[in-house]
Amino acid sequence: xxxxxxxxxxxxxxxxxxxxxxxxxxxxxxxxxxxxxxxxxxxxxxxxxxxxxxxxxxxxxxxxxxxxxxxxxxxxxxxxxxxxxxxxxxxxxxxxxxxxxxxxxxxxxxxxxxxxxxxxxxxxxxxxxxxxxxxxxxxxxxxxxxxxxxxxxxxxxxxxxxxxxxxxxxxxxxxxxxxxxxxxxxxxxxxxxxxxxxxxxxxxxxxxxxxxxxxxxxxxxxxxxxxxxxxxxxxxxxxxxxxxxxxxxxxxxxxxxxxxxxxxxxxxxxxxxxxxxxxxxxxxxxxxxxxxxxxxxxxxxxxxxxxxxxxxxxxxxxxxxxxxxxxxxxxxxxxxxxxxxxxxxxxxxxxx
Amino acid sequence: xxxxxxxxxxxxxxxxxxxxxxxxxxxxxxxxxxxxxxxxxxxxxxxxxxxxxxxxxxxxxxxxxxxxxxxxxxxxxxxxxxxxxxxxxxxxxxxxxxxxxxxxxxxxxxxxxxxxxxxxxxxxxxxxxxxxxxxxxxxxxxxxxxxxxxxxxxxxxxxxxxxxxxxxxxxxxxxxxxxxxxxxxxxxxxxxxxxxxxxxxxxxxxxxxxxxxxxxxxxxxxxxxxxxxxxxxxxxxxxxxxxxxxxxxxxxxxxxxxxxxxxxxxxxxxxxxxxxxxxxxxxxxxxxxxxxxxxxxxxxxxxxxxxxxxxxxxxxxxxxxxxxxxxxxxxxxxxxxxxxxxxxxxxxxxxx
Numbered sequence: 001x002x003x004x005x006x007x008x009x010x011x012x013x014x015x016x017x018x019x020x021x022x023x024x025x026x027x028x029x030x031x032x033x034x035x036x037x038x039x040x041x042x043x044x045x046x047x048x049x050x051x052x053x054x055x056x057x058x059x060x061x062x063x064x065x066x067x068x069x070x071x072x073x074x075x076x077x078x079x080x081x082x083x084x085x086x087x088x089x090x091x092x093x094x095x096x097x098x099x100x101x102x103x104x105x106x107x108x109x110x111x112x113x114x115x116x117x118x119x120x121x122x123x124x125x126x127x128x129x130x131x132x133x134x135x136x137x138x139x140x141x142x143x144x145x146x147x148x149x150x151x152x153x154x155x156x157x158x159x160x161x162x163x164x165x166x167x168x169x170x171x172x173x174x175x176x177x178x179x180x181x182x183x184x185x186x187x188x189x190x191x192x193x194x195x196x197x198x199x200x201x202x203x204x205x206x207x208x209x210x211x212x213x214x215x216x217x218x219x220x221x222x223x224x225x226x227x228x229x230x231x232x233x234x235x236x237x238x239x240x241x242x243x244x245x246x247x248x249x250x251x252x253x254x255x256x257x258x259x260x261x262x263x264x265x266x267x268x269x270x271x272x273x274x275x276x277x278x279x280x281x282x283x284x285x286x287x288x289x290x291x292x293x294x295x296x297x298x299x300x301x302x303x304x305x306x307x308x309x310x311x312x313x314x315x316x317x318x319x320x321x322x323x324x325x326x327x328x329x330x331x332x333x334x335x336x337x338x339x340x341x342x343x344x345x346x347x348x349x350x351x352x
Numbered sequence: 353x354x355x356x357x358x359x360x361x362x363x364x365x366x367x368x369x370x371x372x373x374x375x376x377x378x379x380x381x382x383x384x385x386x387x388x389x390x391x392x393x394x395x396x397x398x399x400x401x402x403x404x405x406x407x408x409x410x411x412x413x414x415x416x417x418x419x420x421x422x423x424x425x426x427x428x429x430x431x432x433x434x435x436x437x438x439x440x441x442x443x444x445x446x447x448x449x450x451x452x453x454x455x456x457x458x459x460x461x462x463x464x465x466x467x468x469x470x471x472x473x474x475x476x477x478x479x480x481x482x483x484x485x486x487x488x489x490x491x492x493x494x495x496x497x498x499x500x501x502x503x504x505x506x507x508x509x510x511x512x513x514x515x516x517x518x519x520x521x522x523x524x525x526x527x528x529x530x531x532x533x534x535x536x537x538x539x540x541x542x543x544x545x546x547x548x549x550x551x552x553x554x555x556x557x558x559x560x561x562x563x564x565x566x567x568x569x570x571x572x573x574x575x576x577x578x579x580x581x582x583x584x585x586x587x588x589x590x591x592x593x594x595x596x597x598x599x600x601x602x603x604x605x606x607x608x609x610x611x612x613x614x615x616x617x618x619x620x621x622x623x624x625x626x627x628x629x630x631x632x633x634x635x636x637x638x639x640x641x642x643x644x645x646x647x648x649x650x651x652x653x654x655x656x657x658x659x660x661x662x663x664x665x666x667x668x669x670x671x672x673x674x675x676x677x678x679x680x681x682x683x684x685x686x687x688x689x690x691x692x693x694x695x696x697x698x699x700x701x702x703x704x
Contacts, residue, residue: 030658052659053613072659073601075613076676096602100675124660125602125611158657249425250448250477259477261405261427265691269621305510306382306687307404307424308476323452324428335658339617340692 001328002032002224003291006241007040010223014205015044021211026050026069026198028220031335032242035063037223050218054078057085066090069198071154071218073117073125074100079107086111092151096126101141101148110147115154115198118183120176122158129155129179132186139187152196152215153180153187160203166233173204177213206234226334227272227283227296237293243285243328244337246309251322255312258321262301262309262329268336269304278302282329284311293330301329353680354384354576355643358593359392362575366557367396373563378402378421378550380572383687384594387415389575402570406430409437418442421550423506423570425469425477426452431459438463444503448478453493453500462499467506467550470535472528474510481507481531484538491539491547504548504567505532505539512555518585525556529565558586578686579624579635579648589645595637595680596689598661603674607664610673614653614661614681620688621656630654634681636663645682653681 011027018025028050029038038049038060048067051057054075057068069092074082085091086109093109095101096117104112116138119126127134135153142150157176163169177199184195200218206229211217221228224242225235246262262282271279274296282301284294299313311318311327321327331337363379370377380402381390390401390412400419403409406427409420421444426434437443438461445461447453448469456464468490471478479486487505494502509528515521529551536547552570558581563569573580576594577587598614614634623631626648634653636646651665663670663679673679683689 072613073611073675075599075601077599077678097675103676123607124655124657124662247427247429249427255475259425261424264620264622264688268616269688270616303476305476306691310476323425323449324455326429336616336621339658 001243001245002037003241004040006239006291007037007223008044010225010235010239010241011041011044011046014219014222015046017205017211018217021213021217023211023214024048024216026216026218027223028052028071028200028218029060030056030339031220031223032338033059034338035060038063038065041223048216050220054081054085057091061085061089068092069113069115069218070094071156074104076100076103076107079104079109082109082112094125094154095138095142098137098141101138101145104148105145113149113151114142114145115151115196116142118153118155118180120155120157120179121172122156124156124158126155129176129183132183135183136187136190139192143192150192150195152194152198153184154198155180156218157199157201157204160201161228161232163203163232166207169203169207169232173199173208176204181213202229203232203234207232221335224334224338226337227330227332228270231272240285240291240293240330242334242338243287243291243330244282244341245326245328248321248323248325248327251318253315253318256315256318258311258313258318258327260309260311260327260329261307262327263307264304265306266337266340267301267304267309267329267331268333268340270331270333270336272332274300280332282309282311282331284313284317285328285330287328353595353597354389355593356392358591358643359389359575360396362577362587362591362593363393363396363398366571366574367398369557369563370569373565373569375563375566376400376568378568378570379575380404380423380552380570381412382408382691383572383575384690385411386690387412390415390417393575400568402572406433406437409443413437413441420444421465421467421570422446423508426456428452428455428459431456431461434461434464446477446506447490447494450489450493453490453497456500457497465501465503466494466497467503467548468494470505470507470532472507472509472531473524474508476508476510478507481528481535484535487535488539488542491544495544502544502547504546504550505536506550507532508570509551509553509556512553513580513584515555515584518559521555521559521584525551525560528556533565554581555584555586559584573687576686576690578689579682579684580622583624592637592643592645592682594686594690595639595643595682596634596693597678597680600673600675600677600679603670605667605670608667608670610663610665610670610679612661612663612679612681613659614679615659616656617658618689618692619653619656619661619681619683620685620692622683622685622688624684626652632684634661634683636665636669637680637682639680
């Protein structure tokens with residue numbers, strides 16, 4: 001269930017930040033993976049999006065989106081789909097080696113904008129930002145590639161998710177941006193024309209006040225937020241816009257537990273840690289009168305099986321809940337929870 | 353990708369064990385959630401199945417299965433679906449309170465067999481096995497319910513998954529079976545007629561030599577097996593029958609890492625622990641010449657994002673792997689991985 005008013009507020013807040021910074025907002029749609037939620041963005045003027053797979057690009061293309069960056073290293077086994085997508089929309093792709101550019105050319109992928117994937121410390125994909133030579137080599141390969149265009153340099157500084165607070169997240173943001181800007185400046189000076197700089201993860205984009213610097217930002221999770229963002233301070237409890245409505249199938253007052261159909265296949269096994277270092281998988285949103293988060297110390301999802309979720313809590317927090325009721329759960333990680341739901345989230349409501 | 357010959361061997365082995373023990377094999381189909389894999393069972397004479405949700409019951413009903421137990425506490429929000437299912441197949445449901453039985457009657461759910469869900473130490477759902485009075489109360493409520501029939505007592509001793517080896521798993525199996533059998537005997541003596549005893553988790557059913565005792569067993573994971581089963585000793589590497597074929601999108605020989613499109617949404621965040629206590633999410637199956645598991649010490653999935661999987665390994669194990677290749681990953685938990693795949697696994701092959 002999406003609280004439409006909250007999601008819209010989250011979208012508009014990020015739009016204003018991007019506008020103030022003179023950056024294009026290219027939101028990452030992997031968070032919701034939903035036509036309905038995508039339209040909330042489109043209704044507010046967003047035209048450029050990010051996705052994380054070719055399948056997701058096709059899904060949003062079917063709903064009329066025509067400027068899409070696949071922020072995931074090119075899957076060479078899907079070149080046929082990429083050729084089709086490039087023919088009907090402005091398609092951005094990620095490359096991090098000369099060889100990959102050459103293989104795209106050999107496979108006749110044309111009409112795409114190529115972003116050079118740069119690793120600014122997350123250590124997952126991309127060319128290390130210090131390796132100016134390798135970045136320039138890929139830039140030259142793109143410039144020489146018929147039908148392909150260099151869009152710029154792109155990074156995902158996902159290490160913000162392991163940071164301990166606003167100051168550390170801001171430091172990661174600045175370091176990533178500085179590194180990318182330096183490399184982009186070198187390329188521009190070497191005659192590569194306009195070289196974009198694309199950054200963005202929700203913690204950085206939410207917690208850094210002034211986003212001036214990059215040409216575009218690509219946060220995703222901010223539209224819904226979740227317990228991970230709440231823990232990082234990227235949002236308040238009032239910004240939580242997505243819950244999973246789970247049927248209660250058993251109540252055990254003597255154990256202070258309630259069991260719901262809401263398991264690993266619905267919420268995912270991603271977790272946040274409580275003060276004692278124990279993982280939990282979700283918290284309870286009271287939706288009786290507007291949305292109000294129940295303190296996770298009073299009730300939280302303490303274990304998940306494939307279909308079962310076990311909520312443990314103080315007697316008062318679980319009082320009166322019985323089989324047949326619905327409990328609304330805020331997941332630890334909204335992207336994985338929303339992705340697991342079939343069909344994609346479409347129900348929207350506006351309560352707060 | 354399913355290795356059909358291995359899956360069939362796993363099925364036939366469990367069938368023989370059930371036959372020797374005089375127990376009905378009612379396999380849990382949540383593991384594969386696939387019509388194609390279900391037919392491997394049907395082709396070998398299996399007619400009775402277990403599922404873990406109403407949706408899954410409907411899915412298999414559409415492929416002609418007509419004797420289905422939903423081994424999950426009744427979802428009262430799905431009574432309309434339950435009524436329809438009960439009308440067209442032999443439907444087993446789980447109850448653990450008098451109130452729930454009364455609500456099923458009030459909602460006119462008729463024609464179902466009711467299993468009393470008994471907790472034999474897992475602590476998730478069900479009436480504690482020591483509470484003979486509560487079990488009998490539910491039995492009496494079922495006996496008094498028009499159109500509903502008492503099937504017997506059912507347990508899932510999932511604590512076997514936390515056990516340290518064959519001896520401990522066998523002890524859990526015996527204790528659960530003894531408890532259930534005692535309660536069933538009391539009900540039978542009190543005139544409840546034939547009271548079934550349904551048990552079964554893959555570790556117990558795989559590691560206990562003689563399964564004599566229950567009227568039926570409900571293991572699921574044995575058809576595929578996975579790293580969790582391998583770690584428990586419930587299977588050998590040659591019994592691993594399911595892998596996720598993941599496109600390689602980047603190779604970083606200098607980091608001894610390969611990145612695949614095979615992330616949390618494909619493999620799930622379930623993990624097993626290595627000797628040092630660190631979690632990992634998958635191992636590599638070499639499929640070049642029959643299926644051969646690469647030692648997880650030489651290559652394993654060390655981290656997962658939504659779409660990314662990072663495989664780290666010894667240089668030799670990853671040598672020659674490059675973008676565009678496929679890597680076949682054995683998941684930590686096959687049930688969650690298979691469930692996440694859309695469409696359901698249908699490709700079968702027979703290599704070993």
